[in-house]
Amino acid sequence: MSGIATVSVAATASSVPDYTISIGPGLLDDGALLAASLRGRHALLVSDANVAPLYAQRVEAALRAARPGLALSRWVMPAGEQEKTLTRFGEVLDALAALGATRDASVIALGGGVVGDLAGFAAACWMRGIDVVQVPTSLLAMVDSSVGGKTAVDLPTGKNLAGAFHPPRAVVADTTALRSLPPRELRAGLAEVVKYGAIATSLKPDDGAFLDWLEQHADALLGCDDAVLAEAIARCCRFKAAVVARDPFERGDRALLNFGHTFGHAIETEQGYAGTIGDGLNHGEAVAVGMVLAAGLSSALGLADASAGDRLRSLLQRLGLPVTIPDGLDPLALLARMRLDKKADAAGLRFILWDGRGGASVVSGVADDAVLAVLRGETAHA
Template sequence: MSSVIKVNLPEQSYEIAIAPGSLDQLGEQMSGVKLGQKVLLVSNPMIFKHYGERAIASLKKAGFEVASYNLPAGERYKTLNSIQKLYDIALENRLERSSTMVALGGGVIGDMVGFAAATWLRGINVVQVPTSLLAMVDSAIGGKTGVNHPHGKNLIGAFHQPRFVLIDPEVLKTLPAREFRAGMAEVIKYGVIWDTELFDQLEASKHLEQLRYVKAELIQNILTRSCQAKADVVSKDEKEAGLRAILNYGHTIGHAVESLTEYRMFKHGEAVGIGMVAAGQIAVELGLWQAADTERQNALIKKAGLPTKLPANIEIAAIIDALQLDKKVKSGKVRFVLPTQIGVVKVTDEVPPDTISQVLASMR
């Protein structure tokens, strides 16, 4: 089982290769993209322990000159201090404009390495090798890179498309169950915003909360359909001028919940799950969505083992305030992605604050 998906862009299109066991072909695949000889592979200690030497061996076999560096694991390390460390290593290894940074890890590593590549020498190559479900279906694709500011998630960043994305489903075998569940939030998101067939397939599956319960065929289909959805949207709107905003479904309130809990209480996908529940209920309150559909969505989120309630220690007023720091705020108005039917959403800034507060209060 393998598939190749093309992200068609005006300046630099690229491919997403999805195939079991493909990590050992990383060097060979990168050779086909015609990159420079110098490579800096960046990971975290746990991921590197599992897959770092295999990736490096493959790169060296293909003739690349490889250096490596591990950043600490965790969202709270997604800061400019970590980027400074990557700049130091890039300087130490004399990375040039033709050189490549390879991100081997989950969404945090992918975002940071992408941002470092975007800004080192005003932009060098980056290749994404995602190792978490969330990174595979979402953050490794589309060129969004960045780090967190103490007052908000991903407030510092740049668009910088990868030259190539390699997805090996077999690396999910070492992914902790909680991380797998967090990734399922983004998969469910694609079903709600874009792909009714994917939503129906997830609904028909008996288990979604642990990889061992999900058949390899469904995993391949989840990866292929999710990546295709992301590629379709990004190809139509590379830099979030319009359509791409729909990919933020569940993220508006999700990001606020993450930042208010200092990125320590929730995984990104868990916060997105809470955000999708909130967005769905807001859509019902505004008469945009049927209550039966929000119940279907929420049942799927629960089946994936994701939270659907707000913790009691987060003040609703604090969430409302945090929304004003969201990147999608325009002219002081918070923009929400709200579903109108399964597979279709709209972007609106006409959500009364009282409605937001009322929905959040109901989610305690």
């Protein structure tokens, strides 16, 4: 099929095969591609109430045409981050049991980041690990959560606190699915795209000008230009593939991908993951605010010029994303949420901060007072 881009992701362990990310139009109907990575005769399609009515039947028809003997079942969850729970995780395991899934079975995750995380975690745990094929339908999932094998569910105390590293067998990203995204969800995905631009030099030094490219193509991205979106997705996947190959279990460079996420996750958790039902910020929006806050903290600590944070803020605003903490959130409560973040350690709070020129680093032991000043807006443009 023409117009298909592929990105190879190197194996993270001797027991894990390399896998390919396929990006392009029409892939949801490509049964041969979808079935190519299915090793056994059982497959469970996991989706949500928003995505399943649009695409589940098409994917199942394509799979059955390519693999007539496939025992294929479907499990659909309610949509939203608030559903990414241990209860739903258990329901996926029950669906695998009802299917009679054996150790060579596959889970097919059809949806956004919530579906991908939940389905991937269930695949990691069923019989101590079966294959998962990620079929992302949101921009955020295509550029970030479907790649690299981080799977998890949320707990009331924090986001993604229960999970496992479980690389997919394949990733299939059909860019035409982005046409059905609500504009807000497209913008949320663009926040993660901007994240790669902000720290590009640290991830892939030969593509350090990605932020410049995003500024030049912001209008085309918002307009869902197929070619521009496909290029952005492929470049983001190459960034992530490069860093995952160096650090599969987030013990070093891979933590840089969390730029903006310590602040963002605290906002999401404090709002009770209400963004997906319209009462708060969704993940991408929270990350956008978090990046502005991280840039402000970087400036306050003397790591970056304030002008770099202004540039980042301006691009996010062009893309229709929020850049300030929602009203009513208590800075002290947000700080308490950060202490439970996975990036905190015995030395205290750790943040991914930047130099304003595409470089990022993990900074430990940041004083509470400095963080609170940023949360309270007491530093320039924080």
